[in-house]
Amino acid sequence: MTSVARFDRAKRPTYVPSLELVPEVLAGSRLAIARMISRAEGNYAEATAALAEIYKHTGKAHIIGITGVPGAGKSTLVASLIKALTLEGHKVGVVAIDPSSPFSGGAILGDRVRMNDAAEANQAFVRSMATRGHLGGLAPSTLQAVDVLDAAGYSPIIIETVGVGQDEVEIVTAAHTVVVLSAPGLGDDIQAIKAGILEIADIHVVSKADKPEAAATVAAIKGMLALGGGTTHSTWGSPVLAVSSVSGEHMESLQATLRNHWKHLQDSGEFAARERNNCRTRIFNMARHLFQQQFDAGANDLEQHLQAVVxxxxxxxxxxxxLLGWNQER
Known part of the structure; x- marks a missing residue:
């Protein structure tokens, strides 16, 4: 098969059918991975069969979700994890979700420069994706991008969400290990309650461990967990760690905790239950997406019924x- 990079630099690249990209993705071609993720993000109908084939080669990667309130330092933590995990010999993938630009619809890159520098220096693969107005902290094609990286041999794969609020906790149905990041000195004990994210964390991390306020924030979160605010679906006790992404202080402890949680999921049997729940959610989300497409395709019918309801x-x-073609009794 001709290589994916079949182009003369003086000419525009030729379009390679998505199914022809699959072997290149499985072989780890960064160009093929980037193209396939772009087609997933662009919702190319031509890529549907290729993405289905890629999915058959997934299920091996440890997926880590990094979430928390805006400004907690998620991108800085991810950059630090890229360096630390690649030094351990891991092939790290990152899908970083950004709020959509209100003008172009594209991702607002924020402080991705630091993360991309870390990725380039350590041979990690980082992809930024726009939410495109989707709530939940993720982008519609996030998990398809994760599938592509998983099939290409990346593990762990880190998903960095946009700053989450009370209803934006979709990461819990996408990741095996959810890390909730809090910043010290911002009243995070109250923020955590308001955000409704205490219960989704497998690991709590307080950033900027060198600040004196960090110890108080760690104590506040531990206090909330002691009052029953932690996870109820697992025998894993959610630890609370203070780290410094800039100096690297306590990063080894975070790496060890990530490994321990992954092992806990395997040994306890919780991995199978979590995978089943995640796949169930993906099916429902895809069904809703296809229903929306069906409605959009029948815009005239939708408008007719809309006016009747009005x-x-x-x-x-x-x-x-x-509109769904169901009997009235349903």
Missing amino acids: RRESDPRTAANV
């Missing part, structure tokens, strides 16, 4: 049943 000649449930 005029109170129909009701939302009846209109939905008709």
Whole structure:
């Protein structure tokens, strides 16, 4: 098979069919990986069969979610983890989710420069993706990008979410290990309650460990966990760590805790349950996406039923049943 990079630099690259990219992705070609993720993100119909084939080669990577309130230092922590994990010999992949630009719809890169520098120096693969208005802290094609990296042999794969709020905890159905990052000195004991993210954390990390406020924030989070605010779906006791992403202080402890949680999932049998729940959520999310596409394709029918509901000649449930082709009794 001709290499994916089949182009003369003086000419525009030729379009390679997505199915032809699959062997290159499995071989670890960075160009093929980038192209396949772009087609997943662009929702190319032509890439559907290729992504389905790629999915058959997934399920090997440890997926780590990094989330927390805005400004906690997630990108800095990810950059530090890239360096530390690659030094251990890991082939690290990162999918970094950014808020969408209100003008172009593209990702607002923020402080991705530091992360990309770390990736380039350590042969990691980093991809920024825009939320495109999707709530939940992730982008619609996040997990397809993770699939591509998984099939290409990357592990662990880190998903960095946008800053989460009360309802933006979708990362818990995407990752095997969820790290919730808090910054010291910002009243994080109150923030954590408001954000509703205490219960999704497998590991709590307080950034800027060199600050005197860090110890107080660690104590506050431990206090909340002692009051029953932690996870209830696991026998794993969520540890609380203070680290400094800049100096590297306590990063080894975080790496060890990540390894321990991955081993705990395997040994306890929780991995199978978590995988089942994650796959179930993916099916439901894809079903909702396909329903939306169906509605968009039948815009005239949708408008007709919409007007009927507005005029109170129909009701939302009846209109939905008709649009889905279901019987009224459903």
